[in-house]
Amino acid sequence: MFRADKFVEEKVKELKNTIKGKAIIACSGGVDSTTAAVLTQMAIGDALLAVFVDTGFMRENEAKNIEALFSKLKFNYRIVDASREFIDALRYVEDPEKKRKIIGAKFIEVFEREAKNFGAEYLIQGTIAPDWIESGGGLRDTIKSHHNVGGLPERMNLKLVEPLRDLYKDEVREIAEYLNLDIKERQPFPGPGLAIRIIGPVDEEKLRIVRRANAIVEEEVEKQYPFEMRPWQYFAVLLPIRSVGVHGDKRAYGYTVAVRMVDSLDGMSAAYFRAEHNLLDRIATRITTEIKEVNRVVYDITNKPPATIEWE
Numbered sequence: 001m002f003r004a005d006k007f008v009e010e011k012v013k014e015l016k017n018t019i020k021g022k023a024i025i026a027c028s029g030g031v032d033s034t035t036a037a038v039l040t041q042m043a044i045g046d047a048l049l050a051v052f053v054d055t056g057f058m059r060e061n062e063a064k065n066i067e068a069l070f071s072k073l074k075f076n077y078r079i080v081d082a083s084r085e086f087i088d089a090l091r092y093v094e095d096p097e098k099k100r101k102i103i104g105a106k107f108i109e110v111f112e113r114e115a116k117n118f119g120a121e122y123l124i125q126g127t128i129a130p131d132w133i134e135s136g137g138g139l140r141d142t143i144k145s146h147h148n149v150g151g152l153p154e155r156m157n158l159k160l161v162e163p164l165r166d167l168y169k170d171e172v173r174e175i176a177e178y179l180n181l182d183i184k185e186r187q188p189f190p191g192p193g194l195a196i197r198i199i200g201p202v203d204e205e206k207l208r209i210v211r212r213a214n215a216i217v218e219e220e221v222e223k224q225y226p227f228e229m230r231p232w233q234y235f236a237v238l239l240p241i242r243s244v245g246v247h248g249d250k251r252a253y254g255y256t257v258a259v260r261m262v263d264s265l266d267g268m269s270a271a272y273f274r275a276e277h278n279l280l281d282r283i284a285t286r287i288t289t290e291i292k293e294v295n296r297v298v299y300d301i302t303n304k305p306p307a308t309i310e311w312e
């Protein structure tokens with residue numbers, strides 16, 4: 001049987017012995033990277049720097065919440081607001097793969113800068129067993145390129161340390177619980193963030209619209225269902241088409257938001273979620289009244305395959 005107390009004791013000892021210098025981790029605030037950061041911090045204290053790169057494509061209040069979490073955990077941390085850089089790099093870029101590649105490269109550039117400034121010699125990652133065990137799991141990477149800091153250790157001559165690499169998700173959760181981490185479990189969220197939930201080029205206005213629409217979907221779903229009954233993912237996508245509608249008694253020519261909710265076990269395949277109509281009604285009403293640029297809301301009823309979960 002897995003014993004969280006034993007694991008923590010032994011791993012901290014082991015980390016103390018292996019890490020002989022400064023270390024850095026890109027921490028998203030998710031359970032894996034945060035648990036890896038806490039274990040490393042227990043071993044080497046402030047010789048670990050936890051970095052959160054704010055791409056500007058995060059959900060509402062995300063950077064603020066991360067900052068609160070990091071300071072509660074007494075991390076030596078940096079929240080890097082790189083939103084200007086990211087949005088400038090993406091301006092006028094239409095192709096989804098190009099968008100992903102640009103975001104991935106930018107992320108590495110920003111992170112690399114932080115690592116150099118700090119003088120890090122080690123890179124800590126929250127990799128867990130399913131991330132590297134071959135289970136036909138290479139498939140999704142061939143469909144869409146997922147960004148991570150995978151290539152960094154060789155490129156920057158950093159030594160890679162993965163404290164959780166032999167563990168499964170439920171074991172990581174047990175450790176997090178044992179360490180009192182109280183990380184609110186959230187639905188999976190793609191690394192490139194809201195940038196891939198705006199179809200086509202990204203700009204500040206579209207980001208504001210999709211961020212608010214996404215927050216409304218999250219609020220309403222979370223109000224409707226307790227945690228165990230919620231879909232695996234639920235979010236909003238901003239489409240590049242406009243259509244005619246009425247706002248008050250005036251003709252409006254507004255954006256369309258697509259709402260997507262899916263159930264899935266591992267993201268490899270997914271079934272669209274049979275959401276209740278009262279929930280869909282509330283979402284559509286709120287989005288069209290609270291976001292004046294939007295006059296139409298549609299619900300995505302495709303499974304994966306043939307669709308993917310995200311629209312880009």
Ligand code: XMP
Binds near residue numbers: 192
């Ligand atoms: P798709 O859209 O390929 O998504 O059906 C499958 C799962 O992966 C998430 N996703 C990503 N996660 N970086 C990530 O970390 C990415 O670039 C990325 N793209 C998609 C998606 O939200 C879903 O959970």
